[in-house]
Amino acid sequence: MELFGELRELADHSGIDYAGVADLAQAHDAVVEQGGPLVEGFPRCISLGIVLLDTIVDQLPNRSDRAVAVNYRLHAYDIINQRLDLAASLISGYLQQKGYRALPIPAAEHADDVRICASFSHKLGAHLAGLGWIGKSCLLVTPQHGPRVRFASILTDAPLASTGVLMEEQCGNCTECVEICPQQAFSGRPFRDDEPREARYDARRCQSYFNSMRDSGQLPVCGLCLYVCPYGKR
Numbered sequence: 001m002e003l004f005g006e007l008r009e010l011a012d013h014s015g016i017d018y019a020g021v022a023d024l025a026q027a028h029d030a031v032v033e034q035g036g037p038l039v040e041g042f043p044r045c046i047s048l049g050i051v052l053l054d055t056i057v058d059q060l061p062n063r064s065d066r067a068v069a070v071n072y073r074l075h076a077y078d079i080i081n082q083r084l085d086l087a088a089s090l091i092s093g094y095l096q097q098k099g100y101r102a103l104p105i106p107a108a109e110h111a112d113d114v115r116i117c118a119s120f121s122h123k124l125g126a127h128l129a130g131l132g133w134i135g136k137s138c139l140l141v142t143p144q145h146g147p148r149v150r151f152a153s154i155l156t157d158a159p160l161a162s163t164g165v166l167m168e169e170q171c172g173n174c175t176e177c178v179e180i181c182p183q184q185a186f187s188g189r190p191f192r193d194d195e196p197r198e199a200r201y202d203a204r205r206c207q208s209y210f211n212s213m214r215d216s217g218q219l220p221v222c223g224l225c226l227y228v229c230p231y232g233k234r
């Protein structure tokens, strides 16, 4: 079996719903600008995704109910991240056994607290792997599950072919995520790979909302931009 088939089998056994491979050469400068020496030198990324439960996401408008917030935090965030990280660890170990370099990037990581981003953009990796487009919400939007998918990534030098072509942005005239955000964090501009994230999304506004919930003793949960996207709603 070819290498990606072996990895796909491992991913399937780990409960991974989405798996793809991206060639990072096309985004080399952006990748290095975000992650620096840690991520430089890896030509490819394996993108892994798990679909969130609709029963959890559909309750987000009622997130002031603590039971709803606790369930979302646990079942749409903490446990999904752990499952992604476990799968990324298993697959990275397998690649190392085969003689390749593999660096798992945690599903939830704020490596840079000033820019509020990770050392590698899981959304960019999934987009380059052909799994979806980056929406006006700055979330990765898949045709089938919308943004209701969490992702982790593995950077590697394993000789894997890209799994897909870049998907066209399909937000069209929709602005639902822009309108629902209680912090007006989105500008409404569609994604362009020659513009910085700040042109579309003010991460500090979102972060300050979470901080204020935390400071007032609430469990910090929002996700309305994820909930509202018509591509994920059934």
Ligand code: SF4
Pocket: 180, 181, 182, 183, 184, 185, 205, 206, 207, 209, 222, 223, 224, 225, 226
């Ligand atoms: S999580 Fe909430 S506050 Fe943050 S960007 Fe999405 S809708 Fe806005």
Ligand code: SF4
Pocket: 135, 136, 137, 138, 141, 170, 171, 172, 174, 175, 176, 177, 178, 228, 229, 230, 231
């Ligand atoms: S809610 Fe609409 S504009 Fe926002 S990401 Fe989804 S399709 Fe795009």
